[in-house]
Amino acid sequence: MSALSTNATRGDHRVVVIGGGFGGLRAVRHLRDAPVSVTLIDRRNFHLFQPLSYQVATGALSPSDVAYPLRALFAGSDNVRVLLADASGFDLDAREVRLAPAGDESIPDAVPYDTLIVAAGSSYSYFGHEEWREHAAEVKSMESAIVVCSEILAAFERAELATDPGARAAELTFVVVGGGPTGVEMAGQIGELARHTLRHDFRSIDPTTARVLLIETTDRLLGSFPASLSEKARRGLERIGVTPMLDTTVVDIDEKSVVLEDGQGARETVPTRTVVWAAGVQASSLATTLGELAGGEIDRSGRLTVESDLSLAGHPEVLVLGDMVRVRDADGQVQTLPGVAPVAIQQGVYAGRLIVDRLHGAATAPFHYHDKGNVATIGRGRAVVDLGWLRLSGLPAWVAWLVIHIWYLIGFRNRLFVALQWFFSFVSHGRSSRLIVEPDDIDVHEVPTSD
Ligand SMILES: Cc1cc2nc3c(=O)[nH]c(=O)nc-3n(C[C@H](O)[C@H](O)[C@H](O)COP(=O)(O)OP(=O)(O)OC[C@H]3O[C@@H](n4cnc5c(N)ncnc54)[C@H](O)[C@@H]3O)c2cc1C
Numbered sequence: 104m105s106a107l108s109t110n111a112t113r114g115d116h117r118v119v120v121i122g123g124g125f126g127g128l129r130a131v132r133h134l135r136d137a138p139v140s141v142t143l144i145d146r147r148n149f150h151l152f153q154p155l156s157y158q159v160a161t162g163a164l165s166p167s168d169v170a171y172p173l174r175a176l177f178a179g180s181d182n183v184r185v186l187l188a189d190a191s192g193f194d195l196d197a198r199e200v201r202l203a204p205a206g207d208e209s210i211p212d213a214v215p216y217d218t219l220i221v222a223a224g225s226s227y228s229y230f231g232h233e234e235w236r237e238h239a240a241e242v243k244s245m246e247s248a249i250v251v252c253s254e255i256l257a258a259f260e261r262a263e264l265a266t267d268p269g270a271r272a273a274e275l276t277f278v279v280v281g282g283g284p285t286g287v288e289m290a291g292q293i294g295e296l297a298r299h300t301l302r303h304d305f306r307s308i309d310p311t312t313a314r315v316l317l318i319e320t321t322d323r324l325l326g327s328f329p330a331s332l333s334e335k336a337r338r339g340l341e342r343i344g345v346t347p348m349l350d351t352t353v354v355d356i357d358e359k360s361v362v363l364e365d366g367q368g369a370r371e372t373v374p375t376r377t378v379v380w381a382a383g384v385q386a387s388s389l390a391t392t393l394g395e396l397a398g399g400e401i402d403r404s405g406r407l408t409v410e411s412d413l414s415l416a417g418h419p420e421v422l423v424l425g426d427m428v429r430v431r432d433a434d435g436q437v438q439t440l441p442g443v444a445p446v447a448i449q450q451g452v453y454a455g456r457l458i459v460d461r462l463h464g465a466a467t468a469p470f471h472y473h474d475k476g477n478v479a480t481i482g483r484g485r486a487v488v489d490l491g492w493l494r495l496s497g498l499p500a501w502v503a504w505l506v507i508h509i510w511y512l513i514g515f516r517n518r519l520f521v522a523l524q525w526f527f528s529f530v531s532h533g534r535s536s537r538l539i540v541e542p543d544d545i546d547v548h549e550v551p552t553s554d
Pocket residue numbers: 121122123124125126127144145146147149150151153154155156157188189190191222223224225242243284285387389424425426427442443444445447478
């Protein structure tokens with residue numbers, strides 16, 4: 104086993120950060136002027152702005168609009184080194200991060216640290232049905248969002264080729280699973296695509312007849328919003344051709360259909376070849392790895408409980424944050440914070456500040472989350488915003504949603520391009536990124552039959 108030597112250019116204290124997402128990125132940004140040497144490890148070479156990945160999945164934005172190269176972000180920060188690698192484990196006694204084997208013995212497989220920040224995020228869970236993953240892609244990763252975009256567009260293409268009415272109807276049925284913000288936004292975008300963007304593009308089919316079903320197990324959409332905004336979201340979706348199916352659970356998914364069960368236990372098989380998964384989140388497996396090594400508490404979603412300063416119990420030098428954790432507050436109560444970007448951002452800033460404070464021998468108050476509210480878009484010109492003291496819906500909410508997302512996007516170019524693209528699609532209903540780019544996996548020529 105060989106460990107990477109650090110190339111500290113400023114300070115001997117070595118901080119290793121796993122994950123260049125919302126939390127990790129903020130921590131590194133806070134440390135770039137500090138007297139420490141930072142190593143940022145990510146398995147991707149870019150930061151992904153996940154709240155807009157569903158727009159890549161529906162052709163509204165290009166992949167490069169919502170991602171930014173990590174190396175470019177820290178090119179001007181001498182004390183920050185970026186490594187493209189997969190963290191696979193830890194040696195807490197030796198204070199080393201283990202890297203997944205690169206298949207080349209000359210590449211070190213461990214990175215030493217004095218302080219470690221783990222911010223590896225989460226992935227979608229399929230509630231114990233991993234076999235569904237093959238037929239129901241999610242939009243959390245860039246790779247998957249690109250596949251979903253191709254699948255949706257390929258379904259319209261196959262419908263245009265199909266002569267059998269049943270097969271054509273199946274191709275024009277889209278099922279989105281999960282009525283949280285991602286599911287609502289995704290369903291709304293497919294509705295807009297079918298009713299507006301593609302309206303005049305086909306000759307054999309009428310894209311506006313496409314069915315978009317949004318499946319939610321509970322009795323309302325957007326469960327984290329006030330009931331009045333959930334109701335507005337439901338009505339807004341119906342206006343753009345989406346059918347929200349509440350009190351409904353997915354019980355099976357295969358290549359050609361989805362089986363649904365309503366609150367009374369009645370089952371219905373819906374023929375479809377396009378299912379998008381937006382339900383159930385599972386923390387990165389690194390949370391469980393750390394929990395097992397340090398005897399930490401892990402909940403059903405795989406989140407590790409950390410102390411009120413985000414440290415791993417018994418290991419003040421290991422800070423864990425973002426989607427991976429629940430936090431013990433100053434009174435010892437375990438808080439489950441929402442799995443949203445502001446939580447990860449605030450925790451990333453906190454971790455950076457804590458490290459600087461410790462170097463200066465200063466105390467840091469326990470982490471406290473400032474909830475600034477919730478936003479979700481429903482479609483072109485429609486959104487819901489809940490700031491606690493102010494609730495908005497319709498166009499004002501959509502403008503607020505737009506400003507917030509552009510503000511938090513990384514990189515001036517991305518902000519400018521996204522703003523311009525949204526402006527053009529608002530006035531023209533256009534979508535610039537309608538490309539089918541997975542021809543090997545997605546067979547547009549496989550004209551289906553109804554059986
Ligand atoms: C489709 C979608 C829409 C969303 N919409 C919203 C929204 O509108 N508003 C909102 O506030 N939140 C939204 N969220 C949630 C938000 O994106 C997350 O809460 C946030 O990204 C969590 O930040 P994080 O730093 O914990 O993890 P992430 O941002 O997920 O970052 C984790 C990073 O770790 C890297 N990584 C993972 N494992 C390893 C490993 N083993 N080795 C090396 N690197 C690794 C990943 O490549 C990634 O870069 C959305 C999420 C999704 C999926």
